[in-house]
Amino acid sequence: MSDIKKIKDEYLNKLDTDLNIESVNQIKTELFGKNGQISNSFKTLGSLQTDERKKFASELNSIKDELQEKINFKLHEIEIKEINSKLENEKVDVTLPEREINQGKIHPVSQVIDEISSIFSEIGFSVEEGPDIENEHYNFTALNTPDNHPARDMHDTFYLDDNKELLLRTHTSPVQVRTMLNGKPPFKIIAPGRTYRSDSDQTHSPMFHQVEGLHIDKNINMGHLKGCLNYFIKSFFEVDKIKMRFRPSHFPFTEPSAEVDIGYELKDGKIVIGEGDKWLEILGCGMVHPNVLKNVKVNPEEYQGYAFGIGIDRLGMLKYGINDLRAFFETDYRWLNHFGFDPLDVPSNYRGLSR
């Protein structure tokens, strides 16, 4: 009895020392092997009296469990230690660069178009498109700009034939005509897209982008126009207040017509929209001319509404501090990288327009 206690203490002590796997296995054999000390002790059970046997067996079992547990613990401990020391040797320099991901970019014009669509979507506009090549009728005549109208001179038009029948659209307004001819009022659309004028300098490029807006219903008046544009400008520039000025102007396809200025100031050479006492012209608009409505088979006695046209590139320049319009179209990799947007930055109503 005392023998096995002695054995137990002796081996527990042994197992507390620093051992390797082999020596633990050695101990295991010494205790539980065929002729192991514990195994042998079990063999003596048969020669004992019932009562004594029970008692001894119980003690023996508990000692056996204790030792086995200790051995398992020890083995596990050694294993962990070995893994740790192995991992220690596997250490890499995690400051080395990660594997490459090529980050793509969305062009500012596309981003701004998405922002605009998102804003107008919120107030119920849908997006329409039209062809880049137009005929003279849709681009001018149907828009109350007949052949002899001096306003035609204000558009430096690219023509595709000598009769000046086919041309590259000089504005997105022909989409108004197409939309109204193909549908029935009410109309509530925007039409972003490419537009073309044969003009090229620091602030003009032969191709640029416009967004057309059109809202025709039974009682849409200039107050709605003002409200719509006020809402748009505020949302687009992500400011709470905006200073806006409507100036009377002239476009053949709207009457009354207006040009809209927004207030800004220069802070450290940068344009800050919404404050200050300087004015910046950003769009043209007005009530759709009754002649245009007649041309597209909408009864001007029954329906009326507004239209507007905004330069998209210019809006983008103002919002994102881009100075040169022509750089938009010059595909300089550095420029695209700098002014481009992460494709995951999708402007939306619920996430906000921009980060």
Place this chain on the structure above:
Amino acid sequence: MKFTVDWLKDHLDTKKNDNELIEKLTDVGLEVESFDNLSSDLESFKVAKIINAEKHPNADRLRICDVDIGEKNTVKVVCGAPNAKKNLLTVYAGPGSIIPKNNMKLTVSKIRGVTSYGMLCSDSELNLSQESEGITELKSSHYSDKIGKNFFKNNTKKVVDLSITPNRPDCLGVRGVARDLAAAGAGKLKKISLKDIKKNGSQKIKVSITKDKNQGCTVFGSCLIEGVSNRESPQWLKEKIVSLGQKPISAIVDITNYVMLDLNRPLHAYDADKIDNEIIVRNSKKGETFKALDNKEYKLDDDMCVISDNSGVLGLGGIIGGTRSGTEINTKNILLESAYFLPRSIRKTSKLLNIDTDAKFRFERGIDPQSIEIGLTKAAQLISEICGGKISKFDIQKTAKHEKNKIKFNISLFEKITGFKVKDKEVIEILTDLGFEISRKKFELDLKIPTWRPDITQPIDIVEEIVRIKGYINIETLEPEKTRIKDTLNKQQKLFHFLQRSVASKGYFETVTWSFTDSKINTLFKENLKEIKIVNPISSDLDVLRNSIFSNLSFYLKKNLDRGFKDISLFEIGPIFKDRKPGQQLTVIGAIKSGKISRLNWKEKERLVDVFDVKKDVIQTLVEAGYDKQSFFIRDKSPSYYHPGKAGSVYLDKDDIEPVAYFGEIHPNIIKKLDIKTEGLVGFEIYLDHLKDNKIKLKDQKSNFEYSDYQKSERDFAFVVDKNYKAQDLIEIISSVDKNLIRSIKIFDVYEGENIPNDKKSIALNVTIQSSQKTLEESDLEKINKLIISTVESKSGAKIRS
């Protein structure tokens, strides 16, 4: 349209200050381009007195003058004028001044060894006259107390520059501007004060307007002024002309210009002695020629409106006069013309001949046809005042009456359009001030439209008049209502936006390039599409509409490579053009990728971009857009600008006629032709219009969720096939063996070389087999294995590799 505030006040009685006037102009729709001192340049010209004048030691004709310019010290000026004498009052221009005549900037300079600080000016240098003999001599009675003061005192008055919209010809004259301001409450419009002029005798030169078809002239008024002595204009007139940046010429020319600028009433003065017998206003005949005042010889076409005499064409009516009958300084007898020409005729002729003049600009927009007489009166009066002469009675030839047009205007339309109300009384006041004649019938106004407003033809024009005069500031800002009529984007637009971001998310930079391109590059990519020339291109290398997005992409790729970049991925989504009619265009994504993958990477082995990079991008983009990859079909056909052996096309379905995309290496010949310096160049194109809408809605896709928990097994096979045999076909054969059990097939090796015949290759595949009903037994697997091998061997001629 330029004028000084002083000039405006000739017509407007106002107490408003300059800034208030400028603001009012903006408010009524007359856009102020600028409001500046005409040119501060002129402020550097000062009244000066020569204190002393000595002969230049090194030059007989030069003098060294000590000049008093009103400062503490006199300045030394070297002067060559014979009249530069002691005590002369003249005009001094300091260093930095710009001489009006030749726009030369003065500097301090040494003249024959003597330093000269500035210059003493002649009348001609100051653009005051053609007189260049000697320096300006100022009367001491008038100028002796003005030494050191600005010489051009009137020019320091501020000049307003308006940008007048084409609908407002009336505001091309100062009086029209004043009328708008008066209507808007900025003052009172003054009456035009005309003294009675004596008109003696009849106009002796016979005038007739022929009854030609499309005759461009309807009224021709004239008067003869005999015995004038043309001369330089008086100072007040010169200053008016100069203040607008124009050059005074002679009294007669300056007066006609002045009346035009003042009343928007173009006039023309003929030397009556050079008119051969009579004036005939008629249509031109093809081949007629005349020399115009711009010194160009014009060859006329049929049916242009000309003013002629018995010897031929004198001028183009309303556009430009001719040299043959032009007035000169010694002209004695003048025929003054004040006429009305139809805008359409003016526009047509000036476009055909490519002439742009001030008169043309005005007549094209519409001149007041009832201003014939007032124009003649005002000009004749000034001419007789300044140049003397005997004025004849006016001769007015008319082929049409220009009466005032009438409109009925229902006052309620105003509120309907603008959303706010203006009192009837105020409406009537505004319209009266603008020159309308009104008779009121309850809610309707009968309006007679002033003849200077050709733009006003219908009630909506009246609404505009009232609202702009009343002020746009009165329009309310209504909250936008959020009602929606239809979805924001249609399916095709959603696809556009999705694909755009999908391609960008694969490492491509989106670019936007012109819709036009260089025909020389375009032709490399246009395949069998029509070349679409632009008649008036912005430059010769942007002369056609693009038939492919690749032409601009490759052009700009080259530019970026030349900047030293190597690994570039670019794409554009936009239109390409099939033909020149509206709608004959396609929306296409074009993408290119150059250089290497993992260049200079410590971890990955670098390699050239290849066809499978772009294939990956194109397939993945389509999959992300919701198309079923299982049904994609790849053919090895591609447009000629791709490498013939390393490019392909993608079909959404095997049976489709049109591919939705191409991908591959760009043809080496094109890379060479365009001199693109890159190690590798691949690209792809996706045709959005060919992407039919076969997407299963997400809500339908999600509802059929099935999966199998039974054990799956994998088996590897290697088949030896002909070198040209396509992997796609092999996969199709295997998957068709048992569509239920074969879950996936992966090619993990393609091998040519040792142990494989020359004309063969080995394709190794891993096949995953799984049943949705049970765990497959070894015998089931063996069965399907054998079936795969036998089917492949019999259908493809392949041999299993042992």
